[in-house]
Amino acid sequence: MTQTLKCISPIDGSVYAERPVMPADEAAGLVAKARQAQKAWARRPLEERIALVKAGVARLNEMADEVVPELAWQMGRPVRYGGEFGGVNERADYMASIAARALAPIGIENSDLFSRTIRREPHGVVLVIAPWNYPYMTAINTVVPALIAGNAVALKHATQTLLVGERIVRAFHEAGVPEDVFVNLFLDHAGTEALIAARHFGFVNFTGSVGGGQAIERAAAGRFTGLGLELGGKDPAYVMEDADVDWAVDVLMDGAMYNAGQCCCGIERLYVAAPLFNTFVEKSVAWVEKLKLGNPLDREITIGPMANRRFADEVRGQTRDAVAQGARALIDAKLFPEDDGGTYLMPQILVDVNHQMRVMRDESFGPVVGIMPVKDDAEALMLMNDSPYGLTASLWTADPERAEHLGVELETGTVFMNRADYLDPALCWTGCKNTGRGGALSEIGYHNLTRPKSYHLRKRQA
Structure with a gap:
């Protein structure tokens, strides 16, 4: 029997939205397609990736009349505040503006004999597990720089804000980001952890509870998958x-x-x-x-x-x-x-x-x-x-x-x-102790969403 994810609206206790949990093979298939599409995406010029991502954010802004009441129904934020577009736009614009500097190669030597350089390499497929409290801004924190850096992205949203991942991915697709490069997953906890344990992702970013972060760490144990965890706070x-x-x-x-x-x-x-x-x-x-x-x-x-x-x-x-x-x-x-x-x-x-x-x-x-x-x-x-x-x-x-x-x-x-x-967005968003590890946004956010790759090229053989 197919399991169903249900968003119960805090407004009146009604079922506001529901989606079937993706079967394991379907979810794995979407991620496999994303992995295949990532190479071509990374080969596109940086300026082109930036333009497409910014177009995706602009398209999302155009959906405000639908997004704002949806948020109220899903997680209760009053419509008077107009959603999360101020923060979304500020963060996306800033991360786009620093991408060239943050991702620029570090030149060590370029002489007649040697070329020595450190470059930033995308991880491959980045999984973004986003929470319900600020479902757009927390997702954008990683989605925007991950795509700009040349990664493919799989987005898995909290059940409480079930429609948000669907909405973001649709906006980016309509703006021209290839469908296989940015995918939305409807998964339960067990399905999410199984994909991580099967090493489907090069990096996982999770925002949520301490218990959720511990479950992600357990799933990734021994897989050498990079993790960014923003957990509890007081x-x-x-x-x-x-x-x-x-x-x-x-x-x-x-x-x-x-x-x-x-x-x-x-x-x-x-x-x-x-x-x-x-x-x-x-x-x-x-x-x-x-x-x-x-x-x-x-x-x-x-x-x-x-x-x-x-x-x-x-x-x-x-x-x-x-x-x-x-x-x-x-x-x-x-x-x-x-x-x-x-x-x-x-x-x-x-x-x-x-x-x-x-x-x-x-x-x-x-x-x-x-x-x-x-x-x-x-x-x-x-x-x-x-x-x-x-x-x-x-x-x-x-x-x-x-x-x-x-x-x-x-x-x-x-x-x-x-x-x-x-x-x-110019400062690293990070924590210590039980709040987690890693860091989002700023130039450091780009460094966490890529890995260094060194080139040591001797130009003459003797």
Whole structure:
């Protein structure tokens, strides 16, 4: 009996989309065709590959009227935010603009006797396993540079955003990228792991949970397949006594609550210098109380449902446990009657929290943030590093030297000063500890999607 992948809409619990799981031989056949087509794709001039990829992104933009409500139905983001096109375009444009430099050969010698050069060689077929929370941007992070670098790409999307891979691949095909060079796979976890274990790919990029990353590593064990893994996060912020409080509140509350808190680098725990603590908390509560929870198809709504009830239940459980251990919840449930105990989850701010509570230790990935006062930089640094994760950390101060000094000591992939919850395509997107390994975007992203190949050519035989 054929298995089916079903996207259950968080809006109303209906089956929004479904696709049959590809049989193993069909999926392997698509990847084999991609491997055959990759050589010819890599032989095309770089300028031609760039132009076709940019045309694919442009075609995707033309689908906005369909894509934006589809996203609301699939994962709950309010339509008022217009999808993910701002980030998609910024990242794609930047990666296209640096491709020639990032992929340029490194010339060592070109004399009468020797030519010695290091070139960048595509891996072959790159598998992109994309998540549901930012399904377009996270996919584009790898799809665009992988194709530009001369790889073929197989895209496997999360079931929660089942239509996104289909939509991206169609846009690129309609723009002229050969069909066999960029393929979409409808697979379950077992089918994905089987393809990796059978060494069908030269590189695998996965964005998702720590458990998912561990499963990918197990599948690739002994295959010498390159891996890029962006996994969990529990990103902290530290607001120092010289910070602009209003600016910090505006950015950090948005970083904690936007997309119903379902952001890889969203702010999940806050440490505030004791003299500012009460003011910061008061202003944060006022900020959050202005949010409007409800159906994401309504343009007045600022916070939609979480993508799945089990995600919302985890956040409720963390919040309930924290309150039972002495935390105080500052947002009145009466302000958010739309919280139905299902996918619609009200935002919450917790104080009197500590690191024995799950809400300050485990990934929440929802609209809840704990705020703690700290007496000095040393205490803030200790608490920020007291986590199994390391994706980003946000520092708020008027003193860049102080921020840089703290940044050196932070166990994280990116250090922000006076901003948060942003991905700069010119910088390597990376993490440490349980957040994973590897790096996307920037010139380093191109290096991870290619391998070095050395040419040592002696021009005379004697």
